[in-house]
Amino acid sequence: MDTGAADALLICEHCDTVYRRRILVRGEVARCARCAAELERHQSLSVNAMLALVLTAMIVFVQANMWPIVTLGLNGQFSATTLWGMIITMWQQQAQVVSVLAAFTLFFFPMTKMLVLGWLLWFARRGRRAPGFVRLMVGLHHLGPWTMSEVFVLGALVAIVKAHNYFDVVADPGIYAYAALTVLITIFAGVDLRQLWVLTRDGQA
Amino acid sequence: MNTLPRAADLGLIGCHVCGQVCKDATNAGLPDGDTLACPRCGSALHRRKPDSYSRTWALLIAAFILYIPANLLPIMRTASLNDIDDNTIISGVVELWVKGSPDLAVIVFTASIVVPMLKFFSLGMLLLSSRAGSDWARPQRAKLYRLVEFIGYWSMLDVFVVALLTALVRFSLLSRVEPLPGVIFFGLTVVLTMFASMSFDPRMIWDGRNSND
Known part of the structure; x- marks a missing residue:
């Protein structure tokens, strides 16, 4: 159901910037380089x-x-x-x-x-x-x-x-x-x- | 100056509900009036929130109109045998400062006065500056929006205080607390400002004139 390509990308909800998704390690938070909003955080x-x-x-x-x-x-x-x-x-x-x-x-x-x-x-x-x-x-x-x-x-x-x-x-x-x-x-x-x-x-x- | 790619330029739309990255097929022969739906959760997809300016303005102005009686009218009546005392939001803060604890007075003052004011000024400023396509202090404006969105619902504090005191202070003639119309206006103000900040699309902060041309 999910196309692999779509899962590999991530869009910042606050400014529409597109990122390639990266696996986060414990405690890591991915922030948008443009607007500094939180994109994703490691889910512990x-x-x-x-x-x-x-x-x-x-x-x-x-x-x-x-x-x-x-x-x-x-x-x-x-x-x-x-x-x-x-x-x-x-x-x-x-x-x-x-x-x-x-x-x-x-x-x-x-x-x-x-x-x-x-x-x-x-x-x-x-x-x-x-x-x-x-x-x-x-x-x-x-x-x-x-x-x-x-x-x-x-x-x-x-x-x-x-x-x-x-x-x-x-x-x-x-x-x-x-x-x-x-x-x-x-x-x-x-x-x-x-x-x-x-x-x-x-x-x- | 910025080389970070944006979804709208790449023909992508991020689903606002589930976060799915979707292809923007708006120009691909979709019948007029049909909206694009997210393949994963079925929610309508929008490049930007629809009518964000007018909706946010409408809600913000409505909220501001209600905020006036919310402050002028008393929110709570304290009645005892020989004394009736009507409290407005600000007199409640003053009373807490004088008699109770100044720290809590600061919290209530922040929740009931500072936060709503901050919302009116911030959202108004964000609407005007985004409309103008201004590139002034964009990261700070983005941050301001997130702050407004995050703290918005804490303004409900005073409403709950009045409700709880009303339910608790029921000593027939000796002492009673009753809610007064101000608290209703204030509750509605908070709800409307929450809707206003939800209908503002922060992506517009970054949609300057230069990025469209």
Whole structure:
């Protein structure tokens, strides 16, 4: 399916310069000589390692969403919230736009991304393309920057500091789960998913 | 001055979705109106993103219009027994600086004020200079675009802060936090600027007049 000649070339997305592809060794990053954008980096994670990361992220994600994030205390009264508690409250407070934004960027998109990745990687372990491979890969690309869990973690930190002036603040397990999720996202940030196009072949489907 | 070959000159197109290098068959008898599709992932192929200038301008201007009420209107109300306090973005930063921690105030200030402003100025400047085919500071402009693209979504920070505080501070009469319209305008501004930077095609930075002639 791939013509060998096309695989040997590489085009810089940021300035359209054409390069001959070179095998990179561990730690190497290929940069464009014209615009200095990153062309490719050595992918040190195997498919199995990526799958393990995604599965871990799924478990942490479930915890981050189930458990309360922070508890506030004021004169013996307590108030806690989960992510969905926050989304629902915003809807009820006439900020439906914010509610929908949060629901998608913090819940639906991250969840979709993990499920799709898990599905694709599960098949990629044997070098196969999962059913729906092409469409899912295109979908993943378009999901792009619309997952914002790491921004939310920083936001929670700011909210805690702000609330700390007026309330007793207790960090709940949810915030730790979110912190762990951020670490996983950061590890995954260097992964170029486009390698799956090359690593897998049309076995069936 | 540059001898690095460019895809458009070699009759190649890089697929923006999957990275595949494709032959540009636009001039090879393709029926009018039909777009070229990537043989690997089926996405439409474009030498440059379609209508990049007008789309980016439209989104950028829309974002800027929404950014005005986002800053002028309060984003959050803090109500307690004897006091109602409405916060704008900037007063929230000031409060954090005075009462909380200056380091976080700097982060919020960067995310809510510096980043959106940087986006408006940078994208506007990139659009004007690329349109003019200017070869001024091209590597720096390319770098600026990548910076804008990378940090863009962190502006959502303040929106999440307001949302979380609203959900947390619910002590009936004693103390409540409510979102105010400013936060909605701000959320929309961030989304629109993200779309704007996505629709800008950084390859245009390098498409000077001299390379076409």
